[in-house]
Amino acid sequence: MRTFNFTKMHGLGNNYIYVNMLEERLNEEQLPELARKVSNPYTGIGSDGMILICPSEIAPVKMRVFNNDGSEAKNCGNGLRCVAKYSYENGIVSDTSFEIETLGGLVTAEITEVDGIVKQVLVNMGKPRLKPSELPLLGFEKEVVSEPVVFGGSRLDMTAVSMGNPHAVFFIENIQDAPLTTLGPVIEKDPMFPEWVNAEFVEMVSEKEMHFRVWERGSGVTQACGTGACAAAVAAVLNGKAHRGDDITVHLAGGDLIINWTEAGDVLMTGPAETICTGTFFVND
Ligand SMILES: N[C@H](CCC[C@H](N)C(=O)O)C(=O)O
Numbered sequence: 001m002r003t004f005n006f007t008k009m010h011g012l013g014n015n016y017i018y019v020n021m022l023e024e025r026l027n028e029e030q031l032p033e034l035a036r037k038v039s040n041p042y043t044g045i046g047s048d049g050m051i052l053i054c055p056s057e058i059a060p061v062k063m064r065v066f067n068n069d070g071s072e073a074k075n076c077g078n079g080l081r082c083v084a085k086y087s088y089e090n091g092i093v094s095d096t097s098f099e100i101e102t103l104g105g106l107v108t109a110e111i112t113e114v115d116g117i118v119k120q121v122l123v124n125m126g127k128p129r130l131k132p133s134e135l136p137l138l139g140f141e142k143e144v145v146s147e148p149v150v151f152g153g154s155r156l157d158m159t160a161v162s163m164g165n166p167h168a169v170f171f172i173e174n175i176q177d178a179p180l181t182t183l184g185p186v187i188e189k190d191p192m193f194p195e196w197v198n199a200e201f202v203e204m205v206s207e208k209e210m211h212f213r214v215w216e217r218g219s220g221v222t223q224a225c226g227t228g229a230c231a232a233a234v235a236a237v238l239n240g241k242a243h244r245g246d247d248i249t250v251h252l253a254g255g256d257l258i259i260n261w262t263e264a265g266d267v268l269m270t271g272p273a274e275t276i277c278t279g280t281f282f283v284n285d
Contacts, residue, residue: 001282002282002285003282003283004019004025004280004283005019005020005023005024005278005279005280006278006279006280007275008047008275008277008278009082009086010082010223010254010273010276011077011078011082011224011226011254011271011272012078012223012224012257012271012272013223013224013253013254014048014078014222014224014225014226015048016049016050016051016065016076017038017047017051018050018051018053018083018086019051021052021053021054021055022054022092026052031052031066032066032070032071032072034050034066035049035067036069036070037284039068040068045279045281048067048068048216048222049066049218049219050066051066051076051083052066053083053086053087058106059098059106060092060099061087061092061098061101062100062101063076063079063100063101063102064103065079067216067217068219069218069219070218071217072103073217073218074103074164075103075104075105075125075227076226076227077123077227077228077230077269078224078226078273079226080100080107080109080121080123080125080226081109081226081269081271081272081273082274083100083109084098084100084111084118084121084123084273085111085121085273085275087100088111088118089116089118089275096112096113097109097110097111102164104162107123107124107125109122109123110123110124119272120270120271121270121271121272122269123268124268125227125266126266127265127266128161128234129161129162129163129164130160130234130238132144132160134162135160135162135166135193135195135197136166136193137160137166137192137193137197138191138193138194140160143160144158144160145238147159147160149192151183151190152186156170157171158170159171159235159238161234161238163227164227165198165217165227166193166195166196166198167197167227167228167232167235168187168193168198168199168200169200169202169231170199170201171235171239172203174203175202175211175212175213180213180214180221181215183215184199184215184220185215185220187215188215188217196217196218198215198216198231199214199215200212200213200214200232201213202232202236204236204241205251207241207242207243208242208246208248208249209248209249209251210232210233210242210250210251212232212250212251212252213253214228216228222253223253224253224254224255224257225252226257226269229250229257229259230259230267232250233248233250233267234261234267236248244261244262244263245260245262246260248260255271257271258270258271
């Protein structure tokens, strides 16, 4: 019987099964199925997906992200904070500031620790990508900022932002009315998004505060989405609802993130990361 060790961690309730690939060996072809298996709340461990902590040739560590449907994503904000925490607490890195390689590019993490335990992580997520081709998004040539689009018979004003992974952001009057489970899956797999998309609904409280809910590509409704919160802050600035250089408090279902789209152009994300448990997973083929 094949087994491997795992650590379950979460960022604001967005939880993943983390596997240290510096110590474990998993079959590349079986990774999507394995992600589905470990994510299953009835026959697996239960999670929003699986994240691999891998060796890298260009950084101390590399993160690979698999959603609970088995699809691989290019970035994960909550995942990055947990990878940073795991890497520091398990001696993979010794500095408090270090780079992490993702499929969406290199990011820099800065940890805050108390007695060796990482409580908070600031990640420089790099620059947002705003060209439709960078999501990818079909049918548009220029940056998409509050463009009216019809999904499932409803007309929504869409702002498109990539943080290495694709996001469609919609501003609404009241977050309680977010059509998460009705329009979320329709938006996620609309043909205009050849690689599907994460859908975020935002209610602005002020120029420095917003409520946020998300239907994630490949995982559905989650408690939090770090790249989505970054995309929402960028979208708020693009729509004149917030300002570059300001700390914006994003209230997600699982808690708050502080996002700042700096004047220099990088997006900074600050928030917690927590370990839930460790264990051994039995791969029942
Ligand atoms: N579902 C996302 C990956 C996870 C992102 C999210 N959990 C985050 O914290 O950024 C995608 O397919 O692009």
